[in-house]
Amino acid sequence: MHRHTAPRSIDAVADEMGTVELEDDGRGATLHGELDLASYEMISATLGPMFEATGDVVLDLSDVTFIDSSAIRLFVRLQESRNDTGVVRLRGAAPHVARVLDVAGVRDLGLQIEGVEGG
Numbered sequence: 001m002h003r004h005t006a007p008r009s010i011d012a013v014a015d016e017m018g019t020v021e022l023e024d025d026g027r028g029a030t031l032h033g034e035l036d037l038a039s040y041e042m043i044s045a046t047l048g049p050m051f052e053a054t055g056d057v058v059l060d061l062s063d064v065t066f067i068d069s070s071a072i073r074l075f076v077r078l079q080e081s082r083n084d085t086g087v088v089r090l091r092g093a094a095p096h097v098a099r100v101l102d103v104a105g106v107r108d109l110g111l112q113i114e115g116v117e118g119g
Contacts, residue, residue, distance in 0.1 A: 018032065019039070020047060022050070025053075026050055028057065028059070029047060029060070030060040030063065033063070033064065033065055034067075035068070035070075036070055036071065037068065043074065047074070054085045054086065055085055055086040056088075058089045060091050061093040061094075064094065066097075067100050072101070072104045075090065075111055076111070079111050082110075088112070092115050
């Protein structure tokens with residue numbers, strides 16, 4: 001027996017796109033969904049105040065479902081903007097997201113991965 005699966009609607013696809021909520025102090029943000037090339041410009045623009053902040057900044061990744069090299073590039077750019085005044089803390093990543101970050105070597109670039117969910 002073959003089950004036919006209806007195609008996903010445009011709205012369903014848009015719902016999976018990455019989004020970000022910036023904290024009022026500009027030193028923290030919560031990211032959601034898929035962080036990829038399609039959401040890179042929007043997330044980069046929303047995180048803009050974090051590039052100017054001094055000290056540590058925290059990105060909550062607990063609701064991130066997918067990450068690719070464009071998001072990693074954004075995290076590295078954010079770390080470089082710290083100018084030795086702090087670090088980027090990537091917090092609460094799901095194990096599969098943390099694995100991608102580990103394989104990419106972000107720890108070697110100064111970023112910290114903290115509180116991996118389920119890990």
